[in-house]
Amino acid sequence: MLTLLSPLTRKLSAYVALSPGDLDILARFHKRRRSFRLGHELVHEGQSHGSAFVLAKGWACSYKMLPDGERQIVDFQVPGDFIGLRSILFRTSDHSAEAVTRIEASEVLASDILDSFAQAPRLATAVLWAASRDEAMVVEHLVNLGRRSADERMAHFMLELGARLRLVGVGDATGFDCPLTQYHLADVLGLSAVHVNRVLRHLREEGLMTFQKGRVSFDDIARLKQLAAFDPEYLDQGRPFLPAPGA
Amino acid sequence: MLTLLSPLTRKLSAYVALSPGDLDILARFHKRRRSFRLGHELVHEGQSHGSAFVLAKGWACSYKMLPDGERQIVDFQVPGDFIGLRSILFRTSDHSAEAVTRIEASEVLASDILDSFAQAPRLATAVLWAASRDEAMVVEHLVNLGRRSADERMAHFMLELGARLRLVGVGDATGFDCPLTQYHLADVLGLSAVHVNRVLRHLREEGLMTFQKGRVSFDDIARLKQLAAFDPEYLDQGRPFLPAPGA
Structure with a gap:
């Protein structure tokens, strides 16, 4: 049953047991579904009256542009994630977002x-x-950039992505398909592309994880978690926390 | 009139025109008000059934502890801010928070x-x-840590604090009273205390800002904004965005 639900519904169901009425209302978040090509800019920093989206298929990224033309990727979005929620809550969007792969996403308006x-x-x-x-x-x-070594950053980031994807039924404990380039990884982790390459080789040689041909494989997830001091509690994705009304 | 309102009410009123009914309900967020001493830990990472607070007076900070005992300050809270909202939404709190000064804050429960x-x-x-x-x-x-120079980080951070405080009626365009130590600044900006000292001296000598005797003075706010490429749009604090119902 759960696999028939949208990724967003599946994700929110990790928090609240949604009633049939809640599900009907949530369905409205999915009515304006469209495809967008790789690289399409969904949200533009400084834009007023922007849109938000619910991602159904594919990957996106949110980022800030710096005055010198450099970019800092803040996060990636996977199925079930909102893209640009702040661009409908705020007067002007404080960030940009673009499609990392071909994606399918539904536009959500402030009125929704x-x-x-x-x-x-x-x-x-x-x-x-x-x-x-x-x-x-x-x-x-932020802790990645401020306090973790390059190896720890990469390990923590990949474990996070793996856990997020598993919540919406993608990938498993052995790994996940990952469309990111070394440039994406460099940008989100605050490393150079050369450094990313070196870190990935090191993690592979240590038998911890492999990122090759668009797939991240957790070769020894227990040791990888230990290296990153990864505690998934911050993803808060256990059993529904708020039971159904009257339950 | 506005000055009689709580800082939280004042802040939220920058976003929505709250009706008398809304204000009554918001008043419930303020009913369990207490004082806490400097250094009191309000929220503890990993804690279940934690509390959140609405800060009424004083400053607090939210932080993550690293396995090696180092700490990364994520943000400071000023009057009108929630402390530990995620600790009541999540099963366990993903971060800690403590009072930076003596504070007054009201406990908010998940049921509120x-x-x-x-x-x-x-x-x-x-x-x-x-x-x-x-x-x-x-x-x-995160952009501070990832992409900005030490001078830019400090300038951006102080301009942000100044703008946040002005929203709740504290300080003005000339500056604000600031209880933070150089250790706090080092921790949130990812610099050493020695480096913070050097950056503050440099900004003062350049005639941009002075942080002395618990007061931040914006000596030339236009040039300081230019240095930091500070665009306050991300704070979204203009006139109410959502008008009153029926307005």
Whole structure:
């Protein structure tokens, strides 16, 4: 049953047991579904009246442009994630987002959010949870840049991606298909592409993980978690936390 | 009138025009108000059934502990900010928070959030906005660590604090009272205390800003903004964005 649900529904169901009424309202978040080509800019920093999207298939990334033309990738989005939620909550978008692969995504308007909150407060809590979880991931990326070695950063980042994907039914404990380039990894981890290459080789030679031909393989996930001091609690993705009303 | 409101009400009013009914419900977020001494740990990473707080007076900080005992400060909280919102939304708190000064703060329970969302959907949107704004700040701190020079980091961080404080009626364009030590600044900016000292001296000698005797003075705010490429749009604190219902 769960596999028939959209990735967003599946993700939010990790937090609240959604009622049939909640699910009907959530379905409205999926009605304007479109395909976008690789590289399509979905959200533009500084744009007013922007859109948000719910990602159904493929990968996207959110980033900030610096005055010198450099870019800092803040996070990647995988199926079930919101893209550009702040661009409909804020007057102008504080970041940009683009498609990393060909994607399928549904546009969400500010009115969809407001209407759904008015009709389904539990769904509102679940959206707040999803946004807070996104923030918890940005916090970990900040810790990556501020405090972790290059090996630790890579290990932590890949373990996070693996856990996020498993929540929406993609990949498993052995690994996941990953469309990212070494330039993407360099950009999000604050390393040079050459350094990324060296780190990946080192992790492979140590028998911890392999990233080859578009696939991340966890060769020894226990030791990889130990290296990164990876504690997945910040992803908060166990059994539903809020039971069904009356349950 | 606005100055009689709590800092949180004042902040959320920058986003939505809150109705008298919304204000009544928001008042419940303030009913369990207590004082805490400097250094009191309000939220503990890994803790279940934690509390969140609304800060009314003083400063707090949120941080992550690393396995080697090092700490990465993620952000500071000023009056009107939530402390540890994720510790009531998540099964276990993904971060810690402590009082930087003596503070006054009101405890908020998960049920306060759920009940308020059920009764005041516009307030739910405002809380989602506040959480998203917190995320936008963490994104800027990530960009600080990843892409900005030491001078730029300090300038950007102080301009952000100044803007946040002005939203809740503290400080003005000339500066603000700041209880942070050079160790706090080093920790949040990813610099050594010695480097912080050097950066502050440099900014002062350049006539841009001075941090002395617990006060940050913006000596030339236009040039300071230029140095940091500071664009306050990510703080989203103009006139109310969502007008009153029926307005």
